[in-house]
Amino acid sequence: MLFKQQVWLRQKLLVLGSLAVGSLLYLVARVGSLDRLQPICPVESRFGGAHSQAELPLRALQFKRGLLHEFRKGNSSKEQAHLHDLVQQLPKAIIIGVRKGGTRALLEMLNLHPAVVKASQEIHFFDNDENYAKGIEWYRKKMPFSYPQQITIEKSPAYFITEEVPERIYKMNSSIKLLIIVREPTTRAISDYTQVLEGKERKNKTYYKFEKLAIDPNTCEVNTKYKAVRTSIYTKHLERWLKYFPIEQFHIVDGDRLITEPLPELQLVEKFLNLPPRISQYNLYFNATRGFYCLRFNIIFNKCLAGSKGRIHPEVDPSVVTKLRKFFHPFNQKFYQITGRTLNWP
């Protein structure tokens, strides 16, 4: 009898203990979220929202963290009303490139900001004729739900190099903010090559060495017909954009610095987007196994970028690297001059 009572008591204690730990974890997760959000943010004054500021923070984060289903299950009528506020908004800012510059990292890191909602997929609306023909409503419907005070950001790195895109974006919104993340051009070209090489290898196909593609074997000069080289001539592409948008509408992100020291780069973007500073060192931690900074939402939720970001590059003949760096040098100087951002590339 005594033994039975002891077992019963032990079971009870176990259940109560689990409940207490579960509740504690839940609370910690929520407090962690609230912590980050309490002091937010007169964003609406910048982006023309009409909602009460007091209501935004918690709702915004709950939505952003995929807690929408919580509302749907146990929703009170008040929460239902908040759900009705959610809209699919055209982006107020676009990361237009550059491919392999760190576009995914930039988007994910900006998404840490409670006033930013990312479009997870690359939409390729402006660079793909078939998509563009579907019209702006099709594009808007591809956007995530957000509150009117929030801003939607999408990234499609092909926009930067595609001829028709600046005019098309201009027609949608001539005052849109444009983010360009760049890396040292030779490194970016090698990264670009590495991505293509990996794709070929996955299909069991052989591929040329980088050196063979980047240098014209007939002239021994840099091969400007090679797309990975052309994409890295940033100033050429930017000049096309400047026919439509003033330089003030662009912000250049240093992709090399975003790898080693992301916070100051993100703070510059917050400023450019007129967002109150909300991303902090707490949200970014260095993961030694990945060799990159990863994202921390609160003490429970964190994530690193997928393994396809941060590939090991193949060894490239140093003389080819030197030749490429020399080739890019004058274009880089022009890029610094136009953008007002000097990046100290070799």
Ligand code: A3P
């Ligand atoms: P590598 O794979 O050459 O290292 P994009 O998202 O535009 O394709 O850019 C990919 C690059 O983002 C990667 O290039 C990587 O160096 C860089 N990157 C920057 N910050 C990163 C981060 N926190 N985690 C992983 N990759 C990051």
